[in-house]
Amino acid sequence: MPYQAEYIWLDGNEPTQQLRSKTKIVPNEVSELPIWGFDGSSTNQATGEHSDCVLKPVFTCPDPLRGGKNVLVMCEVLDADTMKPHATNTRAAAAKVAKKYAKYEMWFGLEQEYTMLRADGTPLGFPEGGGFPGPQGPYYCGVGTDRIQGRDIVEIHTQACLDAGLSISGTNAEVMPGQWEFQIGPLGVLEVSDQLQIARWLLHRIAEDFDIIISLDAKPVKGDWNGAGCHTNFSTNEMRNAYAPIDAACKAIGKKWELHVKNYGHDIESRLTGLHETAPWNKFSYGVSDRGASIRIPWQVKKDGKGYAEDRRPNGNCDPYVVTRLITDTVCSDAAAG
Ligand code: ADP
Ligand code: MN
Ligand code: MN
Ligand code: MN
Numbered sequence: 001m002p003y004q005a006e007y008i009w010l011d012g013n014e015p016t017q018q019l020r021s022k023t024k025i026v027p028n029e030v031s032e033l034p035i036w037g038f039d040g041s042s043t044n045q046a047t048g049e050h051s052d053c054v055l056k057p058v059f060t061c062p063d064p065l066r067g068g069k070n071v072l073v074m075c076e077v078l079d080a081d082t083m084k085p086h087a088t089n090t091r092a093a094a095a096k097v098a099k100k101y102a103k104y105e106m107w108f109g110l111e112q113e114y115t116m117l118r119a120d121g122t123p124l125g126f127p128e129g130g131g132f133p134g135p136q137g138p139y140y141c142g143v144g145t146d147r148i149q150g151r152d153i154v155e156i157h158t159q160a161c162l163d164a165g166l167s168i169s170g171t172n173a174e175v176m177p178g179q180w181e182f183q184i185g186p187l188g189v190l191e192v193s194d195q196l197q198i199a200r201w202l203l204h205r206i207a208e209d210f211d212i213i214i215s216l217d218a219k220p221v222k223g224d225w226n227g228a229g230c231h232t233n234f235s236t237n238e239m240r241n242a243y244a245p246i247d248a249a250c251k252a253i254g255k256k257w258e259l260h261v262k263n264y265g266h267d268i269e270s271r272l273t274g275l276h277e278t279a280p281w282n283k284f285s286y287g288v289s290d291r292g293a294s295i296r297i298p299w300q301v302k303k304d305g306k307g308y309a310e311d312r313r314p315n316g317n318c319d320p321y322v323v324t325r326l327i328t329d330t331v332c333s334d335a336a337a338g
Contacts, residue, residue, distance in 0.1 A: 125177025
């Protein structure tokens with residue numbers, strides 16, 4: 001029996017690339033998934049006269065929604081003429097840096113926050129037709145109808161990630177009503193990023209069945225409402241064995257704070273205001289247990305004298321290939337320089 005392979009890629013949408021996918025029917029006897037193509041003129045990746053783009057499978061997992069032999073396939077986009085990475089392909093650059101610094105054994109844990117919206121754009125938990133719910137406080141990790149919205153989607157999504165074999169490490173309800181988080185990791189640069197993209201795709205897809213929109217926007221509601229981040233936990237093998245390399249890594253990132261912030265997702269200034277458990281976007285700091293710092297070193301890490309650090313700045317709408325590449329490049333080049 002032929003089976004279905006869902007080829008997933010990132011389009012050329014500005015300012016934030018969006019997920020796209022289409023289904024290939026694969027004969028049972030095919031042993032390796034082939035490259036495929038799509039119309040780049042419909043995804044802001046090519047012009048109409050010269051429209052073909054190439055999909056190169058890079059990560060495959062079981063499709064937990066279709067079941068059976070069906071699979072999900074994360075792809076890189078290549079230019080059809082040159083068969084080189086397309087301008088919108090940020091994974092290729094991440095692959096190079098991951099290879100260059102492989103001996104540091106970088107691990108990442110990504111905390112993906114997101115907001116569930118009704119079809120009219122209002123967040124779940126906010127009154128239909130306008131207005132606001134009670135102020136933030138009771139919603140984070142809450143339970144009960146007056147505090148929690150959308151848990152049915154979260155339950156299905158979490159089990160789907162597990163069934164797909166993804167390294168999902170937890171979920172929680174967030175500070176703003178309708179806002180949730182799941183974590184992927186710890187895994188290497190490419191693994192964590194590919195898995196996050198698949199997990200995002202599954203979330204969007206599952207929410208379709210509930211007529212709910214998943215927003216990764218950094219600040220979906222202005223004012224006294226938390227934004228959505230993608231806290232990025234990271235460690236080298238040296239950081240997992242001693243404290244000094246953790247301190248050095250934070251300092252190295254501090255020296256390049258602006259390069260990092262500019263690449264941590266669209267509309268980051270709206271989210272990193274210095275309020276709502278954030279540091280101001282233009283003022284770098286790091287500290288133990290400090291949720292108002294750019295980078296937090298967990299209390300337990302300080303106590304153990306080894307472990308990891310958490311860059312709290314990346315947005316929910318960040319590109320994980322860009323974020324993990326930058327952190328790897330900055331931390332490992334500094335470590336290599338001694
Ligand atoms: P928080 O307390 O900030 O909410 P979470 O529990 O949501 O933290 O997320 C922490 C993430 O860090 C998890 O995805 C976890 O797998 C990851 N993590 C744990 N240890 C390491 C490590 N040594 N290096 C990188 N990531 C790690
Ligand atoms: Mn978390
Ligand atoms: Mn969170
Ligand atoms: Mn966190």
